[in-house]
Amino acid sequence: MVTFATLTEIADRSEASVGVTDLAPFPEEAARIESRVAGGLHGGLSFTFAHPDTASQPAESFPWAVSIVVVAVPYLIDGDGVTDRRTVARFADGDRYKFLDAVLGEMADALSLGGRRTEIVYDDNRLIxxxxxxxxxxxxxxxxxxxxxxxFGPWILIGSVVTDAKLTPTEPMRRTCGTCDACIPACPTNAIVAPGVLDARRCISAVLQRRGVIDPALRNAIGGRIYGCDDCLTACPPGDKALSRFQPTNEDLRAETVLTLSDEELEHLVEHWYVPSRRMRFVRRNALVALGNSGDTSSLGLLARYVCDPDPLLRMHAGWAIGRIGGVEAESLCVAALERESDAEVQGELLAAITASSQGGVYADERPAQRSVELKEIAT
Ligand code: B12
Ligand code: SF4
Ligand code: SF4
Incomplete structure (x- = not known):
């Protein structure tokens, strides 16, 4: 029979933590998710937001199970040290879920050898x-x-082995953040609208995962990011020690690389990312914004190609990026593009870019991010 001590031994080998809970529902979580959706704070994301009842009632999805073995696995590796120049969040730089898979796999094997039924679950809409x-x-x-x-502070990925083994639940931690609130001002878009409440409409991690046009008011704050955002994690003091074990990377993914690879090559490069319908146009859209934010005039040649792209989404973001770089060359590129352009939305973007170019890359509608939600209105 597998005991909790066996599971702890497996976890310890990867510096992971393990605990056990039962399959009782999570009514408070269901209420939180519903409140986020009602207030629009889910930002159109589906995941657990689309299925609050399923996600918060594990016994519905796993009627055969009696315990959930939960693990938190650290995922930092060499190259993850602190830098303000990261273009890809650490969790998405390569296959970081392999560390989680390894620990969960070992635990599931140990339970199965003892004759128990198991299912590995993470990033799944049936469990929060x-x-x-x-x-x-x-x-x-x-x-x-x-x-x-x-x-490890926030530098952990979470996964579970749902099982029919009867294991004694472990107690919740007494620990809290206390008086610390460093993550709140560290967020470039003020997306943490109250302690424990995220407005996914303005969370860069969500914005870079969504379909469609990126809100112009958020493009500046995206900076050089192409996928994910780690700012509220790097600001988090309990994670400092874990982060300081590693040097920063010198090999960040470059926006220019994203914009010059074929679909097939890019698909391979980003195979671990969540990309809507696996359409590489959304990754390129992100890279165009990042390139605009680089302010590098030597990027204008590449952007000039994208402002002629058959895809209007890419033309729009290329136009914005050219305007963001600004200057005389940028302005004439946008004027030439506007003469050829027949799509009204792209035309609007190019007109704004012409004005921005003439003002050295400053957009008239650029404004500091403001909290869009009245805190008292949010159900926490
Ligand atoms: C949707 C989703 C997102 C969305 C929305 C995230 C969100 N905060 O809602 C977006 C795309 C923005 C996102 C971003 C990220 N994500 Co994500 N995401 C998920 C997913 C699929 C579902 C999360 C969910 O159910 N949200 C619903 C809302 C209501 O839940 P929540 O805000 O997370 O809820 C917490 C609070 O309510 C809080 N809480 C608890 N008690 C109380 C009490 C009070 C009073 C209050 C106010 C709050 C509170 O705890 C809740 C969880 O119990 C999970 C995987 C999964 N299936 O669970 C991964 C997951 C949450 N993501 C993960 C990661 C790594 C990230 C990023 C760090 C990636 C990155 N570097 O870009 C960022 C972090 C951004 C952030 N600050 O949250 C990890 C988090 C690990 C960890 N240490 O917490 C998860 C668990 C995936 C995994 N298997 O490890 N993510
Ligand atoms: S991931 Fe970035 S944008 Fe999202 S809440 Fe954290 S700091 Fe803000
Ligand atoms: S920075 Fe970390 S410890 Fe501080 S309040 Fe935010 S989550 Fe809590």
Whole structure:
């Protein structure tokens, strides 16, 4: 029979934490998700937001199971040290889920050898990973909405082995963030609208994952990012020690690389990312914004190609990027593009870019991000 001590031994080998909870529902989580959706704070994301009842009632999806073994696995590697120049968030730089897969696989094998049924679950709409981790005492709930462990802070991925083995539930942690609130001002778009409440409409991590046009008011704040955002994680003091074990990377993914690869090459490069319908236009859209924010006039040649692209989404963001770089050459590129352009939305973008170019890359509608939600109106 597998005991909790066996599971702890497996976890320890990867510096992971493990806990156990039962399959009782999570009514408070369901209420939180519903409140986010009602207030639009889910920003159109589906995931658990589309299925609050399923996600918050694990017994419905796993009627055969009696325990959830939850693990929090650290995922930092060499190159992950602090830098303000990262273009890809650490969790998405290569296959970081392999560390989680390895620990969960070992635990599932140990339970199966003991004759128990198991299913590995993470990033799945049938379970709210942070909620199970918090109830199992593996992590506490941070003001950034991240689940934090004492040893690695927010730098952990969470996964579970749902099983019919009867294991004694572990107690939730007593720990909290206390008086710290460093993540809140660290967020470039003020997306943490109250402690523990995220407005996904303005969270860069969500914005770079969504379809469609990127809100012009957020493009500046995206900076050089192409996928994910780590700012509220790097600001989090409980994660400092883990982060300081590693040097920063010198090999960031460059926006120019994204914009010069074929679809096939790019697809391969970003195979671990969530990209809507696996359409590489959304990754290129992100790279165009990042390139505009570089302010590098030597990028104008590449952007001039994209402002003629058959895809209007890419023409729009290329136009914005040219305007953001600004100057005389940028202005004449936009004027020439406007003469050829027949799409009204792209035309609007190019007109704004012409004005921005003449003002040295400053957009008239650029404004500091403001909280768009009245805090008292949010159900926490
Ligand atoms: C949708 C989703 C997103 C969305 C929305 C995130 C969000 N905060 O809602 C977006 C795309 C923005 C996102 C971004 C990121 N994500 Co994500 N995401 C998910 C997903 C698929 C579902 C999350 C969910 O259900 N949200 C619903 C809302 C209501 O939940 P929440 O805000 O997370 O809820 C917490 C609070 O309510 C809080 N809480 C608890 N008690 C209390 C009490 C009070 C009073 C209050 C106010 C709050 C509070 O704890 C809740 C969890 O129990 C999970 C995987 C999964 N299936 O669970 C991964 C997951 C949450 N993501 C993860 C990661 C790594 C990230 C990023 C760090 C990636 C990056 N570097 O860009 C960022 C972090 C941004 C942030 N500050 O949250 C990890 C988080 C690990 C961790 N240590 O917490 C998860 C668990 C994936 C995994 N298997 O490890 N993500
Ligand atoms: S991931 Fe970035 S944008 Fe999203 S809440 Fe954290 S700091 Fe803000
Ligand atoms: S930065 Fe501070 S307040 Fe924010 S999650 Fe980390 S410990 Fe909590």
């Amino acid at each position: 990973d942070r909620a199970v981790a918090i109830r199992a005492g593996v992590a506490w709930s941070g003001k950034s909405t991240m689940a934090l462990t004492p040893r």
